[in-house]
Amino acid sequence: MAEGDARFGAASFQVVDPERIPAKRYYDEDFYRLECERLWPHVWQMACRLEQIPNVGDWIEYSNLGKSVIVVRTQSGVKAFHNACRHRGVQLARGHGNCEVQGFTCPFHGWRWNIEGKNTFVYGRRLFGEGQLDPAELALAPCRSEVQLGCVFINFDDEAPAFREIIGPLADRLDAHNVGQLRAEWWYATVLPANWKTAMEAFMEGFHVMRTHPQLQEILPSLYNGMYAGDAGGAKLSVRENIGAQIEHMVELNRGMAGQIHAKEIEIARQLVDVDLPEDPNQALMTWFSLVQAQITQQLRAKGEPVPDLNAVAVSDPLKAVEFIFPHYFLLSFFSSMASYRIRPLGPESCLFELWSLTFFPEGEEPEPPMAPLMLPYDSDQFPPIPRQDYSNIPEQQIGLHAEGFEFMRLAKDIEGLISNYQRVIDGYLQAAAPERLAKATQALGGNFDGPIVDLGL
Numbered sequence: 001m002a003e004g005d006a007r008f009g010a011a012s013f014q015v016v017d018p019e020r021i022p023a024k025r026y027y028d029e030d031f032y033r034l035e036c037e038r039l040w041p042h043v044w045q046m047a048c049r050l051e052q053i054p055n056v057g058d059w060i061e062y063s064n065l066g067k068s069v070i071v072v073r074t075q076s077g078v079k080a081f082h083n084a085c086r087h088r089g090v091q092l093a094r095g096h097g098n099c100e101v102q103g104f105t106c107p108f109h110g111w112r113w114n115i116e117g118k119n120t121f122v123y124g125r126r127l128f129g130e131g132q133l134d135p136a137e138l139a140l141a142p143c144r145s146e147v148q149l150g151c152v153f154i155n156f157d158d159e160a161p162a163f164r165e166i167i168g169p170l171a172d173r174l175d176a177h178n179v180g181q182l183r184a185e186w187w188y189a190t191v192l193p194a195n196w197k198t199a200m201e202a203f204m205e206g207f208h209v210m211r212t213h214p215q216l217q218e219i220l221p222s223l224y225n226g227m228y229a230g231d232a233g234g235a236k237l238s239v240r241e242n243i244g245a246q247i248e249h250m251v252e253l254n255r256g257m258a259g260q261i262h263a264k265e266i267e268i269a270r271q272l273v274d275v276d277l278p279e280d281p282n283q284a285l286m287t288w289f290s291l292v293q294a295q296i297t298q299q300l301r302a303k304g305e306p307v308p309d310l311n312a313v314a315v316s317d318p319l320k321a322v323e324f325i326f327p328h329y330f331l332l333s334f335f336s337s338m339a340s341y342r343i344r345p346l347g348p349e350s351c352l353f354e355l356w357s358l359t360f361f362p363e364g365e366e367p368e369p370p371m372a373p374l375m376l377p378y379d380s381d382q383f384p385p386i387p388r389q390d391y392s393n394i395p396e397q398q399i400g401l402h403a404e405g406f407e408f409m410r411l412a413k414d415i416e417g418l419i420s421n422y423q424r425v426i427d428g429y430l431q432a433a434a435p436e437r438l439a440k441a442t443q444a445l446g447g448n449f450d451g452p453i454v455d456l457g458l
């Protein structure tokens with residue numbers, strides 16, 4: 001680490017003990033600046049959902065930390081360009097639109113580009129010196145992009161390993177769940193007065209359900225206490241009572257999370273409340289879940305939805321309740337539908353937090369994609385109750401991190417490990433570790449929700 005320490009500089013607040021995360025990482029301005037310089041320009045960022053640009057010429061802007069990129073659907077696939085006129089740098093496009101016919105026109109002096117980024121018009125061409133109008137230099141500067149998981153990801157670093165080299169087997173597991181065919185039902189956003197990592201980490205364990213989401217814990221206390229308190233006791237439920245509680249839990253999760261579990265899936269589960277089950281309570285529950293998964297697969301496929309074989313993928317490509325695509329995108333799943341969240345820093349203690357509800361639709365019946373999020377205050381009762389409960393803690397935590405004598409967070413090493421692992425991958429970027437090592441370490445984050453601290457080889 002000695003070499004890394006030197007490069008890290010004075011403003012390190014590096015994670016030295018993996019079970020202790022220095023509080024200043026969440027608000028120190030120099031640390032934030034280091035992240036802006038050494039992390040964000042080198043990672044794959046979720047720029048848009050693919051269904052937002054279905055037709056040739058459709059484009060949408062993505063921006064983060066003052067850098068803006070235009071993502072365009074062209075004849076030859078999706079491309080991305082840095083959003084700056086090649087004359088004097090004015091941003092060419094804001095928001096979204098279609099440029100198939102007219103291309104992009106700079107609002108300052110009217111220079112133009114086609115959807116492939118080729119310059120098609122220079123006003124006052126004769127006024128420029130030789131060497132200023134080389135077509136290669138006038139072309140819009142390309143930004144790396146990859147279509148993955150139903151989204152377009154961009155990376156400002158031309159040397160960074162490809163998306164799949166970094167995200168690793170998790171991307172294959174998500175593919176097995178047909179994540180690329182999910183469509184957005186809605187898209188909300190809010191600004192949280194918290195560091196982006198404080199916000200991310202509120203979703204890296206289920207240990208907080210007992211206190212933060214008591215409505216879930218109350219329905220299935222044995223589930224949560226069994227996982228976190230080492231005590232699955234409580235009232236013993238009959239098999240039927242247990243099935244009833246499972247459905248109630250799903251209803252609460254649907255009310256609270258929308259996409260993570262869909263009403264149409266619960267309807268199918270309800271059809272199976274009286275089905276014959278083994279007497280052993282554990283076996284009964286497993287059998288019931290596999291019957292529910294089989295029926296969801298069968299009934300939604302019959303409607304034309306591209307649902308995977310849920311029982312098969314639960315074995316071959318299991319997903320945790322939350323799966324993180326480093327550094328700022330994650331998916332929450334239960335059966336076939338999902339919720340997805342993306343977080344962007346707005347400053348050391350402010351972030352933009354977005355939520356999508358995702359589900360499958362029969363081909364040809366997909367809804368119009370939302371093109372901009374519905375912006376709400378973070379305490380708005382328009383948010384589903386579960387993220388609203390999470391949002392109630394995050395700003396309070398951000399303030400508490402500043403308290404005198406609060407030097408570090410202490411983590412439960414086998415349940416809150418993802419927080420430590422994430423933070424140490426971030427340290428890897430801040431120390432400019434070799435890209436292959438960073439990729440290997442990042443792969444270790446997949447499937448680590450509620451998981452242990454692991455050796456990342458950094």
Ligand code: FES
Binds near residue numbers: 086090106109110
């Ligand atoms: S700055 Fe774009 S045409 Fe002049």
Ligand SMILES: [Fe+2]
Binds near residue numbers: 203208212213386390
């Ligand atoms: Fe939560």
